[in-house]
Amino acid sequence: MTQDDITHIKSLLHSPKAIVIIPHKNPDGDAIGSTLGLYHYLKKHNHEAVIIAPNEYPDFLKWMPGEDSILKYEYQKEYCDDKLNAADLIFTLDFNALGRIGTMEEAVTASKAIKIMIDHHQQPDDYATFMYSDVTMSSTCEMVFNFIEKLGDLDDLDSEMATCLYTGIMTDTGSFRFSSTTSKTHAIVGQLIEKGADNSQIHNNILDTNSYERMQLLGKALTNLKVVPEYRTAYITLSQEELNTFNFKKGDTEGFVNYALSLKDIIFAAIFIESHQDNIIKISLRSKGDFSVNAVSRSHFQGGGHTNAAGGKSDLNLNQTIEKFISILPQYKKDLKAK
Ligand code: 5GP
Ligand code: MN
Numbered sequence: 001m002t003q004d005d006i007t008h009i010k011s012l013l014h015s016p017k018a019i020v021i022i023p024h025k026n027p028d029g030d031a032i033g034s035t036l037g038l039y040h041y042l043k044k045h046n047h048e049a050v051i052i053a054p055n056e057y058p059d060f061l062k063w064m065p066g067e068d069s070i071l072k073y074e075y076q077k078e079y080c081d082d083k084l085n086a087a088d089l090i091f092t093l094d095f096n097a098l099g100r101i102g103t104m105e106e107a108v109t110a111s112k113a114i115k116i117m118i119d120h121h122q123q124p125d126d127y128a129t130f131m132y133s134d135v136t137m138s139s140t141c142e143m144v145f146n147f148i149e150k151l152g153d154l155d156d157l158d159s160e161m162a163t164c165l166y167t168g169i170m171t172d173t174g175s176f177r178f179s180s181t182t183s184k185t186h187a188i189v190g191q192l193i194e195k196g197a198d199n200s201q202i203h204n205n206i207l208d209t210n211s212y213e214r215m216q217l218l219g220k221a222l223t224n225l226k227v228v229p230e231y232r233t234a235y236i237t238l239s240q241e242e243l244n245t246f247n248f249k250k251g252d253t254e255g256f257v258n259y260a261l262s263l264k265d266i267i268f269a270a271i272f273i274e275s276h277q278d279n280i281i282k283i284s285l286r287s288k289g290d291f292s293v294n295a296v297s298r299s300h301f302q303g304g305g306h307t308n309a310a311g312g313k314s315d316l317n318l319n320q321t322i323e324k325f326i327s328i329l330p331q332y333k334k335d336l337k338a339k
Contacts, residue, residue, distance in 0.1 A: 001132040006150050009116065009130060013151070016046045017088040020113070024095035025054040025102045028254075029206065031094040032061045032070070033168025034118070034140040038091060039066055040161045041148055052080045054102045058251020060209045064167060065160035073104050080107070087113040094140040096124035096133070096304075118143050121305060122294050135306070138180040141168030145188050159196025166197035171206060174258065178308060217246035221256045221271070227263065231329040231336040234260040235270040239318055243274070257284045267291055268336055270325060274318050281314040281321045291335045300328055 021038055023031030035051045042049040055074040061067065073080045084090070084104075090113040092098075098105045108115075109127075117128035120137040137143050145165055148154060169189055173181045176189070193199055220242050227234045236256060246252075253273055260269035267288045272281050283301050285293035286309055293310040297303040303312025314321040329336065 001130065001150070005130050005132075010151055012089065012114065013042075013045060013047070016048065018083075018086055019047050019049040019089045019091065020083055020087045021049060021051045021091045021093060022101060022104065022108065023051070023053055023093055024100040026250075027053050027057045027061075027094075029061060029171025030139045030141055030168035032057060032064060032067065033164045033166075033171070034093045034144045035070075035091075036064055036066045036164040037141060037144045037161050037168070038093065038118075038147075039069075040158070040164065041144075041153070041156060044156050044158075050083055052083065052104070054104050056250060058254065059249070060206055060251055060254075061167075063205050064164055066164070073102075077103075080104075084108060084111045084113070087111055089113055090115045092117050092119070092128065093144070094119055094121075096121035098125065098127055118147060122307070123298075123304065136180070138178070138182065138185045139169045139172035141165040141172070142185055142188055145192075154191075157191070157195045162192040162195035162197040163202065166192040166199065167202055167206065170199075170202065175203070175207075180306075180308075211249075211252075213246045214249075214252045217243070217248060217252055218256060218259075220246065221253070222259060225260055227266070228326065228329065229265070230338075231268065231332070232266055232338060233268040233270075233329060233336060234263050234266045235272065235322070235325065236260050237272045237318060237322060238274065240274040240276045257286050261286045261288065265338070268293070268332075272314075272318060272321055272325070278313075279315075281316065281318055283312045283314060283321075285310045285312065291332070296328070296332070300324070 019042055021035045023035045039049050039051050051070045053070050053072050071080055084107045096119050115128040116130045118132045118140055120135055120140055122135050124133045221236045221238055224237050257269050257271040268291055269286045271284045275282055285297055287293045292307045294304050294306055297310040297312040301312030301314055303310055305311055
């Protein structure tokens with residue numbers, strides 16, 4: 001995003017506009033935090049802003065300031081289509097390709113609105129009028145902070161915006177521990193706390209909301225954990241039947257894959273989750289160091305993401321998916337074999 005782009009966007013935002021803000025499908029803390037952070041900023045400037053999420057998200061995100069105003073495309077398609085059609089501006093946050101918003105893609109593509117992308121995923125598609133893409137960023141929330149700073153409006157930051165942006169930075173950095181966390185990230189987080197983000201309370205709201213059933217499901221996942229030591233790889237499976245046994249709800253498996261990655265000497269971890277509803281195996285991949293799970297997902301699992309965190313899917317059954325996963329490991333021998 002050049003200085004010219006900023007000047008242009010500043011002049012666009014000078015008078016009230018109809019604005020739609022969109023996170024990716026199955027939004028996470030960064031997607032909801034960044035859209036809400038931007039939403040509060042735009043409302044302060046008298047824009048008519050709405051957030052349209054493609055679909056539902058987990059309950060542990062449903063306390064964030066302004067969250068109850070988020071529209072869900074899967075429940076209100078026609079109303080949302082009208083909003084998209086009438087929008088002057090569409091902000092797309094925390095994703096790099098319109099395929100990531102599912103069935104909303106058509107209406108967004110058809111809309112005449114000026115599109116502004118703010119995102120930190122690798123290899124972004126070229127659909128936006130203005131693109132603020134930076135793969136070195138910890139989170140889209142950090143970028144929304146930078147965006148507001150570029151617009152010269154950091155004085156607008158209030159406790160609601162700070163709370164939303166803090167939440168997304170915290171969730172996307174694994175509570176400030178992933179290598180994407182920089183001194184700048186910490187400096188920004190410091191400012192967010194100063195502006196009223198209650199850090200301890202936010203951690204409680206996100207992390208300490210376990211149901212007994214989720215803990216039992218975690219127990220099952222850990223029992224299913226397998227290690228392939230020669231490739232420094234570990235993976236977890238959860239079948240639909242196992243999910244049903246523990247009354248699985250959206251978000252329950254969030255973070256499970258990190259237990260596989262936390263094993264000593266493991267640098268590549270995966271979780272495979274069977275979904276009868278979508279008729280796929282959902283896959284989350286994680287790594288440490290330079291090994292790119294974005295590349296693995298793009299090559300083999302119809303997905304992508306970042307170097308150290310990516311998602312994808314498989315149309316094979318659970319066993320076949322695992323067989324495929326094991327069979328591709330030798331391709332990455334150079335990176336994965338213990339030195
Ligand atoms: P998760 O494993 O938590 O679902 O996703 C990890 C990261 O990969 C997130 O940043 C997410 O946005 C991205 N991601 C997840 N699924 C996909 C996908 O199907 N395609 C792409 N391009 N990125 C994905
Ligand atoms: Mn993100």
